[in-house]
Amino acid sequence: MTRASIHTGGIVFGSGDDLHSPKALPTDDAGMPLHILLMADLGGTGSRRETPLSERKILEINRDNFEQRFSALNVALDLPNEDESLGFAEFDHLHPDYLYTNTALFKQLRALKQQLANPATFNTALQQLTGEDTPVAPALFDQLLAGAQSGDSHDLLDQVRDPDALIRSIVSPFIEPAEDPRAAPLVASVEQASQQALRKLMHRGGFKRLEANWRALDFLCRNIQSSAQLKLFVLDISEAELREQFNRSNDITETEIYRRTVAEPSQPGGVPYSVLLSDITLQDRVEDIRVAAGLSALAVYSDGIALISGSERIAGCESLSTTPDPRDWTHQSDAEFLQLWSVLRAEPQAESLLIAAPRFLLRLPYGAKTAPLEYLAFEELDHQAPHENYLWSPGAYLAALLIANTFEQNYWDFSDRVLNQVNDLPLHIRPDEDGDPIAQAVAEIYMTDTTASALINAGLCPLRSVKNEAAVRVPQLVSAASPATPVLAAISA
Numbered sequence: 001m002t003r004a005s006i007h008t009g010g011i012v013f014g015s016g017d018d019l020h021s022p023k024a025l026p027t028d029d030a031g032m033p034l035h036i037l038l039m040a041d042l043g044g045t046g047s048r049r050e051t052p053l054s055e056r057k058i059l060e061i062n063r064d065n066f067e068q069r070f071s072a073l074n075v076a077l078d079l080p081n082e083d084e085s086l087g088f089a090e091f092d093h094l095h096p097d098y099l100y101t102n103t104a105l106f107k108q109l110r111a112l113k114q115q116l117a118n119p120a121t122f123n124t125a126l127q128q129l130t131g132e133d134t135p136v137a138p139a140l141f142d143q144l145l146a147g148a149q150s151g152d153s154h155d156l157l158d159q160v161r162d163p164d165a166l167i168r169s170i171v172s173p174f175i176e177p178a179e180d181p182r183a184a185p186l187v188a189s190v191e192q193a194s195q196q197a198l199r200k201l202m203h204r205g206g207f208k209r210l211e212a213n214w215r216a217l218d219f220l221c222r223n224i225q226s227s228a229q230l231k232l233f234v235l236d237i238s239e240a241e242l243r244e245q246f247n248r249s250n251d252i253t254e255t256e257i258y259r260r261t262v263a264e265p266s267q268p269g270g271v272p273y274s275v276l277l278s279d280i281t282l283q284d285r286v287e288d289i290r291v292a293a294g295l296s297a298l299a300v301y302s303d304g305i306a307l308i309s310g311s312e313r314i315a316g317c318e319s320l321s322t323t324p325d326p327r328d329w330t331h332q333s334d335a336e337f338l339q340l341w342s343v344l345r346a347e348p349q350a351e352s353l354l355i356a357a358p359r360f361l362l363r364l365p366y367g368a369k370t371a372p373l374e375y376l377a378f379e380e381l382d383h384q385a386p387h388e389n390y391l392w393s394p395g396a397y398l399a400a401l402l403i404a405n406t407f408e409q410n411y412w413d414f415s416d417r418v419l420n421q422v423n424d425l426p427l428h429i430r431p432d433e434d435g436d437p438i439a440q441a442v443a444e445i446y447m448t449d450t451t452a453s454a455l456i457n458a459g460l461c462p463l464r465s466v467k468n469e470a471a472v473r474v475p476q477l478v479s480a481a482s483p484a485t486p487v488l489a490a491i492s493a
Helices: 066-072 096-102 104-117 122-130 140-150 154-160 163-174 183-204 206-223 239-248 256-263 286-301 335-346 348-352 396-410 449-457
Strands: 005-008 011-014 034-040 059-061 230-236 275-282 305-310 353-357 429-431 437-439
Touching: 034 206, 034 256, 034 396, 059 066, 066 206, 096 104, 096 183, 104 122, 104 163, 104 183, 122 163, 122 183, 163 183, 183 206, 206 230, 206 275, 206 396, 230 396, 239 256, 239 275, 239 286, 256 286, 275 286, 275 396, 286 305, 286 335, 286 348, 286 353, 305 396, 335 348, 348 353, 353 396
Parallel strands: 034 230, 034 275, 275 305, 305 353
Antiparallel strands: 005 011, 059 230, 429 437
């Protein structure tokens, strides 16, 4: 092939091969396995601390070695008000009970609750709550969570070296003024504050992404029949690291991610990755064009496809959960993004890229009627943001499962019937505005044909909830190209 480049507007995101040349046609049953590679944030801040990308192992994973792989990645997170990272030795540790019993913040809150309930220590605990010697902003805990996610929490932590000050900042919004506070209402306030702090820790920091990725990976391992012909692999890489790889050079063949995902498996005796799966969710930002271009370029070099998730904002919808009807969509993306997005979708490589939307549910919310906690009366969904408090997983994982299951059934013949529905997903029955029970859509909303068409026209592959069932249907696995094409047509064995 001759040398060429990938053009995204003014960006040249290059190649050593001609990405415009025709792709090889799929072969017949030639014994070539299907290898799927997940590139995702799986270690948190644990496994990647000392290991550069060039030395990081790509691990085969399946239902039999899942726990072993989890332990090997030394999963850990930096959390606010913690001197050391919190480690997760096993998959079951990704649970609010583990957070509640193993972090300093909740240990302090539990001790405070016990002191308030004990007449002998009530006055001491009351002084801890009402002391004014170390003022702390009420929103400091939220800032700490944001800092932990971005890596900028150390300056904020300097403000709360007094643990009592942080406890006051968390509990004070839940204490109703009273001239003579009594133990019972104060204990209830601490309990309420503990619930809210746990919700924030689960939903606003790095824990949410870590749990979503591991539960989605567990979902894949449990539902893919791994064999000599079908294997799933993982590479622990953060979103920031992957973006840095795509920003490093205008020639993708010079990057480490190209060497690990394309060059190494293409050596004699190797098996290329036919499906590259990323945990990133594309937004309508100019910098995300480079991510989409980079992933699709890697897929083309592998004679495979890339799967990623996308925000509905790309289609002009601020939120599908609040405005599912395209007639109500008013979001305006940046003009430069729209121009570059149109250019990329017109490139042949876009036929190798699937962008799934919306998200889908992989576990029920924690609560007394669904999945109660052992150590705290806890309702994961609150009245302020119930939809976003679900653990939604990126839609690309579900697309990967459908491709793997179709391969199990048809081998490389993707021209035959492609499986288009996943069953036995969590179905949450919740009250509607009038208090009547309804089934929460497993893929965020019950989507009309009009909405699905609008997403496809914007370059997204729609996931559609089956009404009142624990199932999601993907009628067509379509590419991001304009016009949309069957993405599986881009795979060659």
